[in-house]
Amino acid sequence: DQQVKQNSPSLSVQEGRISILNCDYTNSMFDYFLWYKKYPAEGPTFLISISSIKDKNEDGRFTVFLNKSAKHLSLHIVPSQPGDSAVYFCAASAGNTDKLIFGTGTRLQVFP
Amino acid sequence: DAGVTQSPTHLIKTRGQQVTLRCSPKSGHDTVSWYQQALGQGPQFIFQYYEEEERQRGNFPDRFSGHQFPNYSSELNVNALLLGDSALYLCASSSVAGEQYFGPGTRLTVT
Numbered sequence: 001d002q003q004v005k006q007n008s009p010s011l012s013v014q015e016g017r018i019s020i021l022n023c024d025y026t027n028s029m030f031d032y033f034l035w036y037k038k039y040p041a042e043g044p045t046f047l048i049s050i051s052s053i054k055d056k057n058e059d060g061r062f063t064v065f066l067n068k069s070a071k072h073l074s075l076h077i078v079p080s081q082p083g084d085s086a087v088y089f090c091a092a093s094a095g096n097t098d099k100l101i102f103g104t105g106t107r108l109q110v111f112p
Numbered sequence: 113d114a115g116v117t118q119s120p121t122h123l124i125k126t127r128g129q130q131v132t133l134r135c136s137p138k139s140g141h142d143t144v145s146w147y148q149q150a151l152g153q154g155p156q157f158i159f160q161y162y163e164e165e166e167r168q169r170g171n172f173p174d175r176f177s178g179h180q181f182p183n184y185s186s187e188l189n190v191n192a193l194l195l196g197d198s199a200l201y202l203c204a205s206s207s208v209a210g211e212q213y214f215g216p217g218t219r220l221t222v223t
Contacts (some may be wrong), residue, residue, distance in 0.1 A: 102154030
């Protein structure tokens with residue numbers, strides 16, 4: 001049972017444009033959501049998070065939107081840069097537990 | 113400030129053998145979590161250690177066990193290795209109510 005789903009395995013975007021990565025979840029107990037970026041041969045790197053009491057969180061070029069009624073979140077990267085090319089994982093947790101449930105990832109490629 | 117470190121980087125074992133993976137948390141972190149990432153999948157939670165005790169556990173068999181030492185470092189042990197245990201094993205450290213920071217992982221291949 002995949003509780004966190006990233007239905008797009010890959011995304012290709014031109015440099016300078018917006019990248020939108022999507023994530024859906026099924027467990028209504030999830031109240032904290034995170035995005036991680038992963039380069040080959042490295043561990044996931046924390047990007048940005050959002051609590052369920054908010055619907056938007058922004059950090060520089062990265063913005064995460066949360067739609068609780070649709071159980072959907074998205075990561076916007078504006079403007080996209082070639083260095084953003086990586087695999088992006090959506091993750092969620094419930095309550096005060098630190099156990100993270102990850103999606104399967106979306107490979108983003110930003111081309112010049 | 114060193115981040116999360118893991119050893120070894122790569123490991124090749126034979127079915128039925130036992131393996132121990134090691135993790136040193138980021139400075140100031142007291143909680144260590146272990147994840148298994150199979151090819152093409154997201155990381156899956158194995159268990160978490162805090163104050164030298166297993167605090168949470170994911171859906172993994174008892175062949176997977178761990179330990180946390182007084183200096184907060186941790187070990188993951190896997191007994192009776194199966195081919196399906198081949199994966200990238202990630203360690204993450206955190207402090208109370210903080211984000212988890214991941215190490216580079218240990219690539220385990222079981223032949």
